[in-house]
Amino acid sequence: MTDAWFAGADPDDPESGATRVRTGRAPAPADWPAEAVDAGFAADETDYYAKLRSATLAAASEAVAERERADDVQLAHAVRAMDDAERTANELAERVVEWAGTLYEEVPRGLDGVRDIAERDPKTAAEERVVSYATRAVDLLDERDDLRAFIEERAPTTAPNLAEMAGPVLAARLIALAGGLESLAKKPSGTVQVLGAEDALFAHLKGRATSPKHGVIFTHEYVRGTRPGDRGSAARALAGKLSIAARVDHYSGDYRPDLHAELADRMETIRARADEEADE
Amino acid sequence: MSDDSSAADADADLPEGVERRPFGGRERLSTRGAQVYGEPVDSDGWRAWDAGRSKLGAMLELGMDTGLVGGESVLYLGAASGTTVSHVADFAGPTYAVEFAPRPVRDLLGVAEDRDNLFPLLKDARDPESYAHVVESGIDCLVMDVATRGQATVAVRNRQFLADDGRLLMAVKARSEDVTAEPDDVFDDVLAELDSAYELLETARLDRFHADHLGIVARPK
Numbered sequence: 115m116t117d118a119w120f121a122g123a124d125p126d127d128p129e130s131g132a133t134r135v136r137t138g139r140a141p142a143p144a145d146w147p148a149e150a151v152d153a154g155f156a157a158d159e160t161d162y163y164a165k166l167r168s169a170t171l172a173a174a175s176e177a178v179a180e181r182e183r184a185d186d187v188q189l190a191h192a193v194r195a196m197d198d199a200e201r202t203a204n205e206l207a208e209r210v211v212e213w214a215g216t217l218y219e220e221v222p223r224g225l226d227g228v229r230d231i232a233e234r235d236p237k238t239a240a241e242e243r244v245v246s247y248a249t250r251a252v253d254l255l256d257e258r259d260d261l262r263a264f265i266e267e268r269a270p271t272t273a274p275n276l277a278e279m280a281g282p283v284l285a286a287r288l289i290a291l292a293g294g295l296e297s298l299a300k301k302p303s304g305t306v307q308v309l310g311a312e313d314a315l316f317a318h319l320k321g322r323a324t325s326p327k328h329g330v331i332f333t334h335e336y337v338r339g340t341r342p343g344d345r346g347s348a349a350r351a352l353a354g355k356l357s358i359a360a361r362v363d364h365y366s367g368d369y370r371p372d373l374h375a376e377l378a379d380r381m382e383t384i385r386a387r388a389d390e391e392a393d394e
Numbered sequence: 395m396s397d398d399s400s401a402a403d404a405d406a407d408l409p410e411g412v413e414r415r416p417f418g419g420r421e422r423l424s425t426r427g428a429q430v431y432g433e434p435v436d437s438d439g440w441r442a443w444d445a446g447r448s449k450l451g452a453m454l455e456l457g458m459d460t461g462l463v464g465g466e467s468v469l470y471l472g473a474a475s476g477t478t479v480s481h482v483a484d485f486a487g488p489t490y491a492v493e494f495a496p497r498p499v500r501d502l503l504g505v506a507e508d509r510d511n512l513f514p515l516l517k518d519a520r521d522p523e524s525y526a527h528v529v530e531s532g533i534d535c536l537v538m539d540v541a542t543r544g545q546a547t548v549a550v551r552n553r554q555f556l557a558d559d560g561r562l563l564m565a566v567k568a569r570s571e572d573v574t575a576e577p578d579d580v581f582d583d584v585l586a587e588l589d590s591a592y593e594l595l596e597t598a599r600l601d602r603f604h605a606d607h608l609g610i611v612a613r614p615k
Contacts, residue, residue: 118527119527135515138528139526140523141523142554144531145530146527146529146530147530164510166513167506170506170513171514174506174515174516178503178516182500
C-alpha cells in the first residue's frame with residue numbers, strides 16, 4: 115500500500131484528493147507520477163499533473179480559508195482596525211476643531227469638540243462642509259467603539275485565560291503582534307514581555323541601548339500601576355503568566371482559575387516591596 | 395556553448411524560456427506568462443523579472459551557474475506570494491511551491507490559477523514528511539528562499555527530494571539566522587552545515603540586489 119496523496123482518492127473528484135493532500139504524510143517521496151499511472155489513477159503523466167493541480171489548488175484554498183477565518187486571526191484584524199479607526203479619527207478631529215474654530219465662537223477641544231460640531235445645524239456652505247467632516251470623524255469613533263465591543267465579546271471565547279489576565283483588548287494586541295495564538299503560545303515569556311518594543315529590543319541587541327523592560331504589556335495595570343523601580347519585575351512576572359495562559363488557551367482551551375490567583379499573589383509580593391521600604 | 399561567449403551571447407547561459415529583453419530602454423531578465431505583480435510586460439507577452447524582488451532573479455542576473463536549462467522539475471521552498479515562483483513556473487516543468495503562511499498563499503493561489511504546472515502547498519518546509527506524499531522524488535532543482543532560522547537544516551532535510559544530479563539553489567538571509575551576528579559568520583555556519591549533505595559549487599553575495607544575502611549553488615553528495 116502506498117502513502118501517495120492519490121491513494122484512496124477518487125480520480126474524478128478533486129475534493130477527495132484535496133483532503134488527502136492536506137492530511138496525508140509520507141516518510142519519503144517516490145515517483146508518484148509513475149505510480150499513479152500504474153495504479154490506474156491517471157491515464158498518463160499529463161493527466162496526472164492535471165489531477166494533481168486540481169487537488170493542490172483545492173487543498174491550498176480550503177486550508178487558507180480555514181486558517182484565515184480562525185478566531186484568532188479575526189481578533190488580530192479587529193484590534194488593528196480599532197487602532198486605525200482611533201488614529202484616523204484623531205487626525206480628522208484635529209482638522210475639524212481647527213477649521214470649526216474659524217467659523218464658530220465656542221468649540222470644545224478634542225473629540226468632544228468633534229461630537230459637538232457634528233450636532234450643529236450648518237448655515238453656510240463652509241459650515242456644511244465642516245459639520246459633514248465632523249460627522250465622518252464621529253462615525254469613525256463609533257466604529258472604534260463597535261470594534262472594541264466585538265473584541266470584548268470574542269476574546270474570552272478565543273483565549274479565555276489570556277483575555278481574563280490581560281483584558282480582551284491587550285489579549286488581542288498580543289495575538290496580533292505575535293501573528294496568531296499559536297505563535298504566541300510558542301514564544302518564550304521573555305519575548306512576550308517585549309512584544310511591541312521591537313525597536314528598543316533591536317537597539318539593545320546591537321549594543322546601543324539597555325534592554326527594554328516591557329512592550330505593549332505596559333498598558334496593563336500590573337505594570338503601569340507598579341512603581342518604576344519594580345516595573346521590570348512586574349513585567350517579567352506578568353509576561354511569564356501571560357505566556358502560560360496563551361499556551362493553555364491554545365493547547366487545551368480550559369479556564370484555569372489557579373493561574374490567575376498565582377499571578378495576583380506574585381504581584382502582591384512585588385508591590386509589598388514599596389510598602390516595606392516606605393515603613394523603614 | 396561557443397568559445398567566444400561575450401555580453402552579446404549572455405543569453406546562452408540562461409535557461410530556455412528566460413531571456414534578456416529591453417524594458418524601458420534597459421535589458422532585463424524576463425519570462426513569458428501571465429502578469430503577477432505589476433511588472434512591465436512587452437508586446438510579445440514577456441514580463442520583466444525584477445532581480446531586486448527575487449533572489450533567484452538576482453542569482454541569474456549576477457551570472458551564477460545555476461545549472462537551470464528550462465523544463466526541469468522544481469521544488470520551491472518559501473514561495474511566499476509567488477513573485478519568483480511565477481517566473482520559475484514560466485520556464486520550468488512541474489513546479490511544487492511550498493509556503494507556510496496562509497496570507498501569502500492566498501496570492502500564490504491566484505498565480506497558480508494562471509499556470510498549469512504550478513502546484514501550491516500550504517505546508518511547513520521544516521516538516522518534509524507533510525508533503526512527501528505529494529511532491530515526487532528525483533526533483534531536478536530545489537530552490538530555497540525561506541526567511542527562517544535554521545535555513546541549512548531545511549536544505550538538508552529536503553535533500554531527499556533531489557535527484558542525484560540535481561541542484562540546490564539557495565538564498566541565505568543572514569538576518570533570519572541572527573540579527574546581531576556578522577553576516578559572514580552566519581554564512582560560514584550555514585555552509586558548514588550544508589556540507590553534510592551537499593557539495594558546494596558556487597557562492598556569491600547578492601548585495602547588489604539584496605543586502606546581507608548569500609546565493610548558493612550546490613549539488614547533493
